[in-house]
Amino acid sequence: MPPAEPVADARLHVVTGKGGTGKTSVAAALATAFAARGERVLLTEVEGRQGLAQVFDVAPLGEDERTLLTDPSGGEVVGLSVDARAALLEYLHRFYRLGPAGAVLQRVGAVDFATTIAPGVRDVLLIGKVYEAVGRTTRRDGPVFDRVVLDAPPTGRIGRFLAVNSEVSQVARVGPIRSQADSITRMLSGPETVVHLVTLLEEMPVQETRDAVAELTDLSLRVGWVVANLVDEPLLLPEDLPTASDGVDDVLDDLVTEGLAAAEVSTLPAMVTGLVREARDHLARAALQARLGEELAGLGRPVATLPGLPDGLEGGGLGVLADALDEQGVTG
Template sequence: MALSTPLHIVSGKGGTGKTTVAAALAMALADTGKRVLLCEVEGRQGIAQLFDVPPLPYEERKIAVGLGGGEVFALAVDAESALLEYLQMYYKLGRAGRALDKFGIIDFATTIAPGVRDVLLTGKIYEAAKRKNGSRFVYDAVVMDAPPTGRITRFLAVNEEVAGLAKAGPVKRQADSIMSMMRSRQTHVHLVTLLEEMRLPVGAVIANMVRPALLSDSTQQALESAELTAEAVSRSLDGIGLDGHVAPILIAEGRGHIERQRLQAAQRAELENHAVVELPAISEAIDQGALFDLARILRTDLLKEAS
């Protein structure tokens, strides 16, 4: 019997598109009749921007219909609101907690004790993953747009973070419970990367923004051997009524594309013994249509593999 809703934690280096992947994963998980909660913990309002909705408050709101017709809800978790909720839940400090907030005590506490801050952020997601309506979990899956890989280990190791701050009591019990969920089989950590930047040996990886080869073998060979010159490209452009002065730019772009393909191929070869899901680069702004396209790939290549 499952002790919590499956939790999917999405992390990656800044600029790899982890928020986009987390959103697409939530869309992929939202099958017919299923409810998925998509959470962010960094205060960037990246989810609201992706789905073109107003900034998310500290409450769960439906923001989209998923790939299979299910519902996607979103939540922006901030430590101050989570601490007020925590004080009310465990100490019944309703008005008193709000009074502390007015005096800046809440901000002070979450600033000087970063370990406690992470317990509060992950604790809200823990609560959502454990929440039930009768005998059924409220959500069928929870997706967390987590901090970048540079902070993810410390962020998830909340038990160690609070060890020096709380030896017993509700905070310590909360941290222990969160760690039990993080280490359970219900929790999956997904790392998002770009193929040319991948350097870590991991068990599974989502390679985002993969660019297809745009040049034929003959064109690539001509560019690499310098047989295809700017003068030749310029004459070809002039012949079809285009500005031949852009020829050097096109040559440079072509060579840059070849180098990127080489980097992708080299990193793909290093990952040949790992489960890799490749998501294509999308040149236009990410909208819900693009998220649906990415969600279909994730449902086919990632979720079936994990099931």
Template structure:
């Protein structure tokens, strides 16, 4: 079972929301998860409606525990100090702070490292060497995956990374190639190798978030091909913001063909018969037909497009998960709802 879940997706597909819901879903039944942000957008704080995250691991949510029969509830702490419902911690990784940790870990610079930061050397290093920045960001997440407590248990049962968009995800994760031009040997090289051992192992799964729209689906298909070519483990595809089909297949066909008679009969059955005329001399029931037909045609076109895109995604032979569009937006209650939906669809 994967312990590092990397969540990517085209911008605007809701990957941060999906990453947060996944962290909650994985934290049920007393588990502890870490939700990691690497882009400096404070998106996690916004989703959980909390203050900006510092560069430290902080508990931000408690996942619901299962009732007998499957319903969720909050349960008391177990003997190991964890709530039966599980906990979600979050960390916003800062490349400069991560480099200071790295310098302290390998070179014991201490105050000298802080002096370098004041001089701007840390920012300079992470800016001119983007490969180094990726090593630091991915390395911090991989360290959390491997970390154990004094009893030899993993501190986190799962780590979820809100990663860069699909167009950059393969290069971001393939840090071994990025660092090849920076260092052939030494601590940086060794760190990159250690990171890649985690990223290319069964412990890791890269999930892609998409919408049932042409561009996000195409970017998802291309991203999966790039990940596979790089030897990075692809997890599943999360189809986000799905909308219900308000018409069945036969009704969609009728709508697409613009059947005025069918609409008129349906209005009549609903009691909307045209018996009087409005100011323009048009019977009021007749005046409803054209707008309804136009709306029905648009719905039919959308359904047809979404079915085609859905078929392309399912043809990738990967686990597929679907999350519905929440018309009222994603607040905390909605986030827990999405987490529950992910759990219902099986392990991810």
């Protein structure tokens, strides 16, 4: 996908990233940005970590959809935590009309057995709930949700999670489970779905992002934006240093000493040494961020950056991230 191509036509936005990159926060911010446009958004998770409840500071989510946020524009974010066991019971009731027999299966452990022994089937059940939400319509034949944002498993598992058809083909060649897997695959590989990748400007997350882009492309899945999270604007760059024959530490030593003197701050050698060390580390970090940012740009996908928030998501932090995503065009 060319870097400038919009993804506004997608209704299912899958958000993944290496663990610890903040993908749940980015998924929540993306849903919030859509809601600010007056859209009704379903924000769902499938890992049972209750990350969304923590982001919105609400009680743990369950299998019932619950409003997490309402926007003055009329938009709304509805939360859902998909549980494989509940999804299987719903599936058995819908396709096999088991009714109370489903509860019996749960008591004897058959449900846990099915969702553990056949991970491909488990993923179909989890994505199946998302698939149902994307296709759900009102009596007037309009969509119940304008967008569905999925806080998906991390990049190390995202390919297998989304490749439901190949997984299920090993355990179900025919029948309702295989039919649903085929339908889900058509949705995931179609224009209504896009996968966004969250990363940090650090070596391992960027490498995992690069691998995920290649894997998702091979699976014919549409890769959208790469979101570099927790990017701080550098206060000092190598090009900011005056040209000198002395080493960097000597130049920094002079700058720190002059700066402290100008601020009329009394100093000790240990203080200057510590500040020089901090400045040197800052320069190295800025150079690393710049290099890794260029690597992300080379992936051929649009790149957005989000700042680190000193107070986290509290005090309007989620709105700050949502505005940043919207301003950079992630919402289309």
